[in-house]
Amino acid sequence: MAIIECEDITVRHPHAPTPAVSGLSTFVEQGEWLNIVGPNGCGKSTLLHAFAQVLSLESGRLKMGEGDVEKHFAFGLKAAKQRRFFARTVALMPQNPTIPAGLSVFDYVLLGRHPHSYAPGRADDEIVKRCLADLKLEHFSDRGLDELSGGERQRVSLARALAQEPRIVLLDEPTSALDIGHAQETLELIDAIRHRLGLTVIAAMHDLTLTAQYGDRVLMMNGGRKVFEGTAAEVLTAQRISEIYDARVIVEVIDGRPVVIPQRSH
Ligand SMILES: Nc1ncnc2c1ncn2[C@@H]1O[C@H](COP(=O)(O)OP(=O)(O)OP(=O)(O)O)[C@@H](O)[C@H]1O
Known part of the structure; x- marks a missing residue:
């Protein structure tokens, strides 16, 4: 069953002269992992x-979970209620999260519980502790967010999104600040949660080899448009990567999954 249905959507940033996403259609099944790839500025975050x-x-037209997204763009109390409901369905891990000054790691991750509880209690604390433990962040619990490295902060941001216990998680370059070990560990964890809870995962990714290792399908964008969609093996060919990214690469296929190797020019 499709949990996301997206028909011919166009999205423009406020005051921008042209749309950042144009005429894009796709669908995502419940429990599926879709990776979005494409060069800088192609519209993945948008x-x-x-x-x-x-x-x-x-x-x-865009349907997320049970409802049409446009219906949530109202104001007032009813809209606030709808937004809370929506936040129980969809969590976003942004590329550059706004980090409120002076907040501890624990309290930041606890923000993820607000769509569920007006006044988070002991059960919410336990969920936060579990998410911190899953991401091996327990010992940072009392630390200020501004006292973390970039990679640690990125994992805390993921912990907040997971503490939200959404049905759909949107990850904007979730491993861009992580070393290879933490990147693997993080993507394995997301995959394990997906299989355990039927979580649907949409991730904007730059590392094409990791993209091929994790996820069921790849949507490739360029200039705000979808240019290809399919399995990693179908989408991530050397010719396509060189055309879309203007890059020199060799693609080896190991165990059915493409491995993308950059080549220097001389
Ligand atoms: N707030 C904004 N106002 C106007 N234009 C914007 C805004 N944010 C992004 N854009 C433009 O929208 C287009 C798509 O940007 P977007 O951030 O979605 O790309 P991206 O694929 O996520 O890029 P990257 O890989 O560099 O993160 C770009 O041309 C960008 O300059």
């Missing part, structure tokens, strides 16, 4: 922000 209803649609 698409995730439209899925998260941070940006509204200029045109097209």
Whole structure:
């Protein structure tokens, strides 16, 4: 069953002269992992922000979970209630999260519980502790967010999104600040949670080899448009990567999954 249905959507940033995403259609099954790839500025974050209803649609139709996203763009008490409901369905891990000054790691991750509890209690604390433990962040619990490395902060941001216990998680370059070990560990954890809870995962990714290792399908974008969609083996060919990214690469296929190796020019 499709949990996301996206028909011909166009998204424009406020005051931008042209749309950042144009005429894009796709669907995502419940429990599926879709990776979005494409060069800098092609519209990956914009698409995730439209899925998260941070940006509204200029045109097209988008269904997330049970409801049409556009219906949530109202104001007042009813809209606030709808937003809380939506936040129990969809969590966004942004590329550059806004980190409130002076907040501890524990309290930041606890923010993820707000769509579930107006006044988070002991059960919420336990969920936060579990998410911190899953990401091996327990010992940072009392630390200030501004006292963490970039990679640690990125894992804390993921912990907050997971503490939200959403049905759909939108990850904007979730491993961009992580070393290879933490990147693998983090993606394995997301995959384990996906299988355990039927979580649907949409991730914007730059590392094409990791993209091929994790996820069921790949959507490749360029210039705000979808250019290819399919399995990693179908989408991530050397010719396509060189055309879209203007890159020199060799692609080896190991165990059915492409491994992308950059080549220097001389
Ligand atoms: N707030 C904004 N206002 C106007 N234009 C924006 C804004 N944010 C992004 N853009 C533009 O929208 C386009 C898509 O940007 P987006 O951040 O979605 O790309 P991306 O694929 O996520 O890029 P990257 O890989 O560099 O993170 C770009 O041309 C960018 O300059």
